Every structure is written in structure tokens, then in C-alpha cells.
Amino acid sequence: MDDLLARHRKEQRDLQGRITQKKKAATKKTRKGINDECERLLKELSEKQQTEILQLNGDEPPVPELDDLSLQDDSVTATETNDNTESNPPPTTTTTTTTSNETPQETTENAARTKKPNRQKARLARRAAEQVALAEIAAEEASKQTDHRGNEREVMSEVFTRLHLTEIEINPDGHCLYSAVAKQLDASGLGLRPDPDRILLQPTTQSRIDTVTSPTHDGYRAVRAVTADFIVGNKDDFVPFMEEPLDEYTQKIRLTAEWGGQLELQAIARAYGVDINVIQGDGRIEKIESGDGDSFDEEEKRRRVIWLAYYRHSYGLGEHYNALVKK
Known part of the structure; x- marks a missing residue:
């Protein structure tokens, strides 16, 4: 055992x-x-x-045992003859019944073996x-195991403190990237509708922007539509990095809760003319630039900066983005 x-x-x-x-x-x-x-x-x-x-x-599924079947003859007696009893006295602590050809000792051993x-x-x-x-x-x-979640949180907190940033929790529902961007576009005064000189919006996208009730709750719908429109309008810059057809890729951006990643960040930055700083779990800061740095004065440049916190281990659904604002 x-x-x-x-x-x-x-x-x-x-x-x-x-x-x-x-x-x-x-x-x-x-x-x-x-x-x-x-x-x-x-x-x-x-x-x-x-x-x-x-x-x-020796534990097997219960089956009928031979000992349970009545095979003994009516001639079975409670004891052997007097001579046998004197020469082989049965144990004093056990009362047994023996057959005509079985000694008391054998009966005791059989009883011990059949005891369940x-x-x-x-x-x-x-x-x-x-x-x-x-x-x-x-x-x-x-x-x-390494405490990935604890380490990630600790590193992030140190970076936030050093850069004087406050974290704003975003619902981890698959729209987190777009929701975080929508919240900061609204807070900075840029709004969810990009400059028409930067991008030609489809009628359905314009409708999505017009019907947003609150940038905090459903602003992601507008940002998703703008992102998809920009990728379609600049497909040569994005298609080489896709693993599926352009139409299927942009359809997921518009109509599903598919996670956003590097390509979507590039499209958002260029469509809205903003620089995006993404703080990683190891403390690195990834910068995605709009390419329009020379078009704005210093004050406007500061207004057109979006900060995001990117987590890989701290949320149950996996990768997640939170919004960050300057204190």
C-alpha cells in the first residue's frame, strides 16, 4: 500500500x-x-x-457469495463426536457450527476469512x-510559482507614482482598450469624432458617434467604428500584419468584443491625432505616435496624449487596459 x-x-x-x-x-x-x-x-x-x-x-463490486447459499445437509450437527471434542476443543470465545467433515479450528479460520x-x-x-x-x-x-499578479501590480504602482498618474478602472469586457480611449478623448475635450481632414467616416460610423449616450459607458462603440474606418482607408499600412482578410478583421472590430492590440492602437493614434503611452507590467513605456507632432504647439501636444496601463496577469479574462490620467 x-x-x-x-x-x-x-x-x-x-x-x-x-x-x-x-x-x-x-x-x-x-x-x-x-x-x-x-x-x-x-x-x-x-x-x-x-x-x-x-x-x-480486495474491494470489488458486491457479488453473491457461496457462503450465503444454503448447501449444508440436514445431517450437520452442532459438534463433533465426544472423542473429537476432547482431542480438539473449540475456542471458548466463539460459537460455531461445523459440518461432519470440518473441524472447529477450520470453521473458525473460514469465519475469519469470510468476515467482511x-x-x-x-x-x-x-x-x-x-x-x-x-x-x-x-x-x-x-x-x-512566481506571483506574476503581485509583481505586476507592484511595478505598475511604482511607475504611476513616479509619473504622477492616477488609474481609472475600466470594465474588463473585451472593449477595455476602446473604452479607456473614449474616456480620455472626452476628458481632454477632443471628443469622439475625429478631424474630418484626417479620416473619411462611413455613414454608419457617424451614426454610431451621434448615438453614444455616454463616453464612459458606450463610447467604445464610436472608437471601434472610427478605428475600423481608418484601417480600411489605409489598408496598405495594416493588411500585411493581418492573419485574416481585411473585411473579416474590421467586422470584428466594429461588431464584436474582440480585444484590441497593436494595430488598433496605431489606427487610433493616427485617426484622432493623439500620442498613446502604454505602461507595461515590467515598467516599460511603449509609445505610439500619431506622426503629427510638428502640427501642434506645446500646450496642444500635452492635451493630445493618452496614457494606458496594460495588464497581462492581474485580470481573470487575461489582457486588459485601464485608463490613466495626470494628477
Whole structure:
């Protein structure tokens, strides 16, 4: 039993290591499938190990036993002859019934062999021991893992303090990049409608901008539409970096909650004439410039700067953008 339990603990540690690697390598699109696979692997290992423990203990599904069937003849007597009783006295602590060709000692041994253990009690004890072992393994794995979320938050906080920035939480719903931009465009007075000299807006985009009720709540709809229009109008600058047709790519930007990334940041900066500074989890600041720096005076340049905080580990859905404003 000790060897089996030791092997089980090793199998659990190995599986936990595999699960950790799978989750680290998961992306936004594969995360749900990876989680389902990990749950299935854990369940299969648990069932396999429980079956091996039951087999080792001799616990099998209950079946009718021969001892339960009445095969004894009416000639069975409670004791042997007097001579046999004197030479082989039965144990004083046990009352048994023997057949004509079975000694009391053999009857006692057979009774001991057919006595059934309390399987439910043993099963509960094994389950409790397995849960304790799994908890110990999980705690050991957790102690060895890097606290990515804590480290990211700590680095971000230091950068915010140094640059005198205040963080504004944005709902992590897939629209976070566009919502953060919409909020800052409105706060800076630039508005959600870009300069018509910079971009030709489609009628549907103009309608989206006109029907925004609040930049904070649904301003992302306008920014998404403007971003898609700019990419279509400057497709030669963006298509070489796409992994799917232009129409499908821009359709996702307009009508879904697809995450925004580097291409979308470039389109937003150029469409609205703003410079975007993105603070990374390791403290780096990525700058996306509009290319119009010489067109504005210093005061206007300061107004046309958007700050974003980009997180990779701190939110359950994965990558996330928050808005940042100067104190």
C-alpha cells in the first residue's frame, strides 16, 4: 500500500506540473478549452487511483457469495463426536457450527476469512487521505510559482507614482482598450469624432458617434467604428500584419468584443491625432505616435496624449487596459 500511495503522489505531482505548464501557455482563445482539459485529466487520474486502491484492498463490486447459499445437509450437527471434542476443543470465545467433515479450528479460520471489512468507512478514510495529499501538493506548487499578479501590480504602482498618474478602472469586457480611449478623448475635450481632414467616416460610423449616450459607458462603440474606418482607408499600412482578410478583421472590430492590440492602437493614434503611452507590467513605456507632432504647439501636444496601463496577469479574462490620467 505504501508503494502504491507513493506512486500516486508522484503521479499527482507530475499531473499538477503538466497542468501548470498548460495554463501558462494558454491564450485568450484557448483558455477555456485548456481549463476543461485540466479538469478532465484530474478527474481521470483520481478515478484511476481510487480503482487501484480498491483493487489492492480486495474491494470489488458486491457479488453473491457461496457462503450465503444454503448447501449444508440436514445431517450437520452442532459438534463433533465426544472423542473429537476432547482431542480438539473449540475456542471458548466463539460459537460455531461445523459440518461432519470440518473441524472447529477450520470453521473458525473460514469465519475469519469470510468476515467482511467496513468498506464504506475504509473508502471515506482513503478519500480524506487523498484530499490531504492533493492539498499538500497544491500548496507546494503554489509556493514555487512566481506571483506574476503581485509583481505586476507592484511595478505598475511604482511607475504611476513616479509619473504622477492616477488609474481609472475600466470594465474588463473585451472593449477595455476602446473604452479607456473614449474616456480620455472626452476628458481632454477632443471628443469622439475625429478631424474630418484626417479620416473619411462611413455613414454608419457617424451614426454610431451621434448615438453614444455616454463616453464612459458606450463610447467604445464610436472608437471601434472610427478605428475600423481608418484601417480600411489605409489598408496598405495594416493588411500585411493581418492573419485574416481585411473585411473579416474590421467586422470584428466594429461588431464584436474582440480585444484590441497593436494595430488598433496605431489606427487610433493616427485617426484622432493623439500620442498613446502604454505602461507595461515590467515598467516599460511603449509609445505610439500619431506622426503629427510638428502640427501642434506645446500646450496642444500635452492635451493630445493618452496614457494606458496594460495588464497581462492581474485580470481573470487575461489582457486588459485601464485608463490613466495626470494628477
